Amino acid sequence: MLKIEDITYSVEGRPLFESASATIPTGHKVGLVGRNGAGKTTLFRLIRGELALEGGTITLPQRARIGGVAQEVPSSETSLLDTVLQADTERAALMAEAEHAHDPHRIAEIQARLADIDAWSAEGRASSILKGLGFDAEEQLMPCSAFSGGWRMRVALAGVLFAQPDYLLLDEPTNYLDLEGALWLESYLQKYPHTVLIISHDRGLLNRAVQGILHLDNRKLTYWQGGYDQFARQMSERRAVLQAEAKKVEARRAHLQSFVDRFKAKASKAVQAQSRVKMLEKLTPITAPEEAKKVVFTFPKPEELAPPIINLDGAAVGYGGPPVLRKLNLRIDQDDRIALLGKNGEGKSTLSKLLAGKLQPVEGKLARSSKLRIGYFAQHQVDELHLDETPLQHIQRLRPEEMQAKLRARLAGFGLMADQADTVVARLSGGQKARLSLLLATIDAPHLLILDEPTNHLDIESREALVEALTEYPGAVILVSHDMHLLGLVADRLWLVKGGAVTPYTEDLEAYRRQLLAGDDVVKAAAKAPEKKPKASRDELLALKAEVRKCEDRVGKLNDMRDKLATKLADPSLYEDSRKGELATWNAKYAEVMDALDKAEALWLTAQEKLEEAMA
Numbered sequence: 001m002l003k004i005e006d007i008t009y010s011v012e013g014r015p016l017f018e019s020a021s022a023t024i025p026t027g028h029k030v031g032l033v034g035r036n037g038a039g040k041t042t043l044f045r046l047i048r049g050e051l052a053l054e055g056g057t058i059t060l061p062q063r064a065r066i067g068g069v070a071q072e073v074p075s076s077e078t079s080l081l082d083t084v085l086q087a088d089t090e091r092a093a094l095m096a097e098a099e100h101a102h103d104p105h106r107i108a109e110i111q112a113r114l115a116d117i118d119a120w121s122a123e124g125r126a127s128s129i130l131k132g133l134g135f136d137a138e139e140q141l142m143p144c145s146a147f148s149g150g151w152r153m154r155v156a157l158a159g160v161l162f163a164q165p166d167y168l169l170l171d172e173p174t175n176y177l178d179l180e181g182a183l184w185l186e187s188y189l190q191k192y193p194h195t196v197l198i199i200s201h202d203r204g205l206l207n208r209a210v211q212g213i214l215h216l217d218n219r220k221l222t223y224w225q226g227g228y229d230q231f232a233r234q235m236s237e238r239r240a241v242l243q244a245e246a247k248k249v250e251a252r253r254a255h256l257q258s259f260v261d262r263f264k265a266k267a268s269k270a271v272q273a274q275s276r277v278k279m280l281e282k283l284t285p286i287t288a289p290e291e292a293k294k295v296v297f298t299f300p301k302p303e304e305l306a307p308p309i310i311n312l313d314g315a316a317v318g319y320g321g322p323p324v325l326r327k328l329n330l331r332i333d334q335d336d337r338i339a340l341l342g343k344n345g346e347g348k349s350t351l352s353k354l355l356a357g358k359l360q361p362v363e364g365k366l367a368r369s370s371k372l373r374i375g376y377f378a379q380h381q382v383d384e385l386h387l388d389e390t391p392l393q394h395i396q397r398l399r400p401e402e403m404q405a406k407l408r409a410r411l412a413g414f415g416l417m418a419d420q421a422d423t424v425v426a427r428l429s430g431g432q433k434a435r436l437s438l439l440l441a442t443i444d445a446p447h448l449l450i451l452d453e454p455t456n457h458l459d460i461e462s463r464e465a466l467v468e469a470l471t472e473y474p475g476a477v478i479l480v481s482h483d484m485h486l487l488g489l490v491a492d493r494l495w496l497v498k499g500g501a502v503t504p505y506t507e508d509l510e511a512y513r514r515q516l517l518a519g520d521d522v523v524k525a526a527a528k529a530p531e532k533k534p535k536a537s538r539d540e541l542l543a544l545k546a547e548v549r550k551c552e553d554r555v556g557k558l559n560d561m562r563d564k565l566a567t568k569l570a571d572p573s574l575y576e577d578s579r580k581g582e583l584a585t586w587n588a589k590y591a592e593v594m595d596a597l598d599k600a601e602a603l604w605l606t607a608q609e610k611l612e613e614a615m616a
Contacts (some may be wrong), residue, residue: 007056034216067165087159099387375446431455
């Protein structure tokens with residue numbers, strides 16, 4: 001097992017760990033979570049021995065192999081397959097030695113060891129991993145130099161998975177994967193035969209692929225059994241209980257202090273006052289856990305346009321050669337929430353660029369509303385920010401006539417407060433850069449927002465804030481993301497980009513996940529080729545969509561009420577004998593809300609079924 005005992009470590013005088021301890025059982029898959037800057041990546045470096053502890057110990061089993069993805073593989077002429085095979089250094093060394101060994105005893109030892117590590121099936125295993133991460137058989141034989149940095153990061157990940165270290169440390173591995181690659185990795189980690197520690201902000205991965213959560217908070221480590229959602233519920237309950245305890249202790253301290261202040265000068269009360277001073281010294285204050293900082297995105301709201309805002313009729317698009325996508329017959333209205341599914345290289349980004357006006361159709365027609373404004377966010381735009389300028393200077397360039405106070409308010413609406421507003425981009429975190437790019441993409445209140453992997457570098461709280469902002473945003477949304485949690489909460493339509501075509505996908509995301517893991521043929525069968533004309537009229541469809549939204553809002557409000565009542569019921573003082581009547585009242589209210597929630601969810605499902613039937 002991995003034992004972390006009373007470790008202490010600081011960076012530039014700022015303590016990241018103070019007497020932190022945790023034990024990770026052998027073979028467990030564990031998600032490491034904590035706020036940005038808390039020290040998660042530093043903990044990985046401490047475990048690997050790249051940094052020296054100031055105090056405490058980190059103990060691993062003898063001869064345990066530790067593996068992780070530190071950087072992309074170099075641009076070389078070695079094929080992808082050979083690069084991955086070389087990652088298992090023991091196998092590579094034995095294979096090389098076998099070619100030159102002459103001693104019969106040594107040859108026998110080499111062959112026995114090669115058999116023990118299943119060396120002869122290595123090529124098949126390496127090829128399978130590369131395929132899962134998006135490389136077909138032809139690409140696996142190509143040199144590393146033929147691929148960009150993001151794809152070479154996948155090769156590095158394939159290498160460490162193939163080597164199967166005893167302790168696999170992965171730091172945000174899905175940031176350079178598409179949805180298909182992320183789902184494959186999730187499935188692979190579930191079956192991984194050794195211990196896994198993974199830093200991730202992907203809730204789906206943290207719910208399905210891990211058995212426990214290691215929480216880094218306030219310079220301490222706490223190990224929680226179960227996935228992320230279970231951890232989040234337990235943390236919420238614990239926070240509510242500790243906050244209630246903290247209030248009780250603080251009230252007791254205030255009462256004692258008041259007595260001391262009133263009577264410490266009176267001789268007749270001196271003994272009692274002194275007694276209460278001693279009680280105050282023994283009454284240790286309880287520090288309630290810090291609430292997660294409220295993270296926000298504030299998208300400006302556009303005016304409403306007449307539908308459709310975009311219509312494609314027999315359109316094709318490409319980059320000068322043969323079209324990448326053909327026969328596009330698509331319609332987008334302002335209330336659409338569309339997720340683009342499909343593997344890397346199939347054309348999701350090409351379609352996004354066509355819709356954004358960055359590419360023009362080479363065939364057919366593309367009609368846009370004359371007043372249409374489009375916001376476009378892609379990861380490369382984060383990389384194109386001016387590193388020597390501040391966020392304030394970035395938006396001053398776009399809004400030179402606005403007062404600085406309004407510009408700063410815009411930045412604050414995306415969680416970039418005063419300190420970040422005046423910090424050069426080069427010194428901002430990845431998440432802060434992504435926030436700035438999202439602000440720049442939405443500053444003109446677009447009617448259509450196209451987001452290509454918007455959650456890379458955003459922590460879990462920021463991803464939840466993005467979901468809230470997109471839910472309230474009254475424009476159309478086109479989403480490309482490997483984050484199934486985000487897609488599931490935001491998208492109400494799915495388009496599959498595959499084989500040069502874009503077709504509606506008729507099942508849900510969970511079915512898509514299962515089908516991907518089962519194989520491509522099933523996915524192909526689930527894609528509907530031509531889009532059928534809806535049974536209902538446009539006005540009827542709009543009314544049904546409005547009813548679905550109304551039901552969603554009702555369920556959301558009832559969920560908020562349920563959470564507030566649950567927090568109230570977590571107050572330990574409510575269970576004292578003197579408050580039995582009050583407890584019964586709150587329990588009754590909770591039962592009423594749960595009953596209302598059941599009915600609201602039933603109405604929501606009915607409205608959704610009517611909409612789906614009308615669109616079939």
